[in-house]
Amino acid sequence: MMRTLFLQAPSFDGFDGGAGSRYQARREVQSFWYPTWLAQPAALVEGSKLIDAPPHRIGLEEVVKQARDYDLAVLHTSTPSFRSDVKTIEAMKAANPDLKVGLIGAKVAVDGDKSLETAPLVDFVARNEFDFAIKEAAEGRDLATITGLTWRNKAGAIVRNPDRPVLENMDLLPFVTPVYKRDLTIENYFNGYLKHPYLSFYTGRGCKSRCTYCLWPQTVGGHRYRTRSVGHVIEEVRWARAAFPQVKEFFFDDDTLTDDAPRTEAIARELGKLGIVWACNAKPNVKRSTLKVMKDNGCRLLLVGYESGNQQILHNIKKGILVDVAKRFTKDCHELGIVIHGTFILGLPGETSETIRQTIQYAKEINPHTIQVSLAAPYPGTFLYKQALENGWLDDANADLVNDDGVQIAPLHYPHLAHSEIFRSVDEFYRSFYFRIPKIASIVGEMALSPEMMKRRLKEGVEFFRFLRERREVAP
Template identity: 75%
Template sequence: MRTLFLQAPSFDGFDGGAGARYQMRREVRSFWYPTWLAQPAAMVDGSKLIDAPPHRLTFADIAPYARTYELLVLHTSTPSFNSDVRTAQALKELNPDLKVGLIGAKVAVEPEESLKACHAIDFVARNEFDFTIKEVAEGRDWNRIDGLSYRNDEGVIVHNPDRAILENMDTLPFVTPVYKRDLVIENYFGGYLKHPYISFYTGRGCKSRCTFCLWPQTVGGHHYRTRSIGHVMEELTWAKAAFPQVKEFFFDDDTLTDNIPRVEALAREIGRLGLTWSCNAKANVPRSTLKVMKDNGLRLLLVGYESGNQQILHNIKKGMRVDVARRFTKDCHELGIVIHGTFILGLPGESKETIEETIRFANEINPHTIQVSLAAPYPGTFLYRQAQDTGWLHDTDAELLTDHGTQIAALSYPHLSHTEIFESVEQFYRRFYFRAPKIASIVGEMVRSPEMMRRRLREGVEFFRFLRDRGETST
């Protein structure tokens, strides 16, 4: 079937692509690659991938495709679901014969509800959906496709058996050729990554059990399955030649450092290619491993600290100690590894005192840049079930985003209101970035590089606009 893979138009600047862990507008304009869409697109001959938000495409831009394709596969998320459904319905009105399917964490855990939400949706693909979509595109009988939930000819919703988890990751084709074919990579930004950058996965799953984390609890699972190092290096070699303008490769595995021997072996191979790279990491990597990574091209680690309070880390099953994270960060500073630290406010156990503790912790360890998010109870996560059971949900019918596309504070506690949690994000940012040493560091970057000066000035404008929009939201 002629197949269109789509990330639909949404809020201006909305980073909800099939790869983003938090679907929302960022503090500065940032977009993750739609890797979860590109993977099945690479498996379907003659397919096309459209990633509307980073390419600033409107519904009018994508509408003509409705008449030229037979199958539409649309990635959706909890925050963007209602908008995505409207897009699917409008496209089907243009072509009633168009078969429409949804993929993503939202439909993986709520297939029945998702299908009932709109009759324009013919099917959803649950869990790991790559081969499910491939088989749909091949025209197989839907009743024989594992992992598929669909509406049959009588209008009855049918749920086929689950698809077995994919163990041999080398059976998946490269995604970077799809990027080359269908995307303008210069439209993808990361506030802490060199530009232009490329990201893709070397494995799926995460052995950690963080209660809030979306992908391992809905699609990827907690068993970290990896591509062979040779397979990864083949794609890197291809991508290096295909994208000579790329300045950094980011490995988007939930935690690349979950397998220490493998990450060291992978680093040594990357070092032979002479690439600059970065990855997600837990704040417990041994110094010896960090040195191997740094010596072989590692520039930056994205580290989920979440909180500076030990009890909160226990509450969310982070499996991390604050003192270990502090020592890890010191090692990174000494080795010259840049850190982008991520923090979450409003997790179970949060109070005014723990927020203050986390802000002080962030200032003390001083990562180069930070991201501060609000605790988001996505359906399918332990945090969502916990919030339902305890009555922490501020509004059980609320969306996870405002009309601007920014996060709301979905959780509220007897001792800490959702408004206080929401407002603490701006306080966190201001107290971290408006310190004299941090300002001096940013100015130093700008003085040394005209390119960095242009970038930081643009990001500064976007950052203050973000704070302004949040202020309007809070009122």
């Protein structure tokens, strides 16, 4: 077994571009997701080490120092961080010329050949579902024999091996939480809506939905929801609860755990027996009966992708959700006492000044507890990216999707809607939603009940206003 380092490299200050982040950019309130997509192959490679540099504030000098002790480095990369990641590889190879380097992530899953051409010091990339391909590479096998790899041979030629079949038995994957315990400081992972400290991992991969913008199902996970057995999931929760007694909430990061309602209810009932507080991603179409089972068994919060309040835009992006159904779902959650963090995207195909106003009004009407407003990001490998190129919506200058500070830009534009208007609408959205007397009263009331929450919300408030100021300074 090669001495293997798994690395999320240093990047923009506060950049949440890790191997679990759905939108790789700096956030309005600093947050970090667990590097689950790196931790999973790390769990398969005996004696490996995982360094997640951004949340642990580990700089390039320290990464290079540690890389001297390894034979193989596997880095997660993304469209926004690729150029920075290549510079890290150059520094590591300068210090350790014998180091082999591989890349994983959605970017190289769909663009392996070009990624190797652009980064001549990278030895291979692992496409799509890469866990066992990386394990075999770490075992020192001939790269020519490993399915799912694109690699550089001794003559410098780029070779694409056959695709690797997707994993059907998800219980074959070892737990990721022991890797968290070994290599990560969990207190460094936080966001504005989950209790702190929290812990997150997957109970399955893939999503049957066909949302045109969504990165992971179109590049790595696929459109079939392949799941771990309920017992396997609960066994990891038990292990993690004993290993991390400080954890206040578990988050299940499946694209949509609620796609399989009977399984969701079965997991919920087992979590209820353990007394676990938990949260998950959900579509805004879950039946009230399932929501009640979830709430009765410890579910505190749902992260819900509403995206837009305009029905035609939802049709355009193949969201598969009706606005009226989403409203009923949200009403059910409010009545049952399930907290919602709602996510919205501005600048999707069909967006106009009027639909932006409509979505802002919609968000105020359904009133999730907290929101996140993102800009439509056409990641390579997605249908949205293909649309953008075919229609001339994406300029080459905006292809990295973030600016030089790691802040999301508005990469798409339309004949009737400019970059600048889409970009500025994010500020308008946040201010219109949060600067309402009922919402302010709700947040103040939350703070009054808990000194810890007061400290946290004040810190987040400072970060939020600083971020809005920075956005105005760089507005196009």
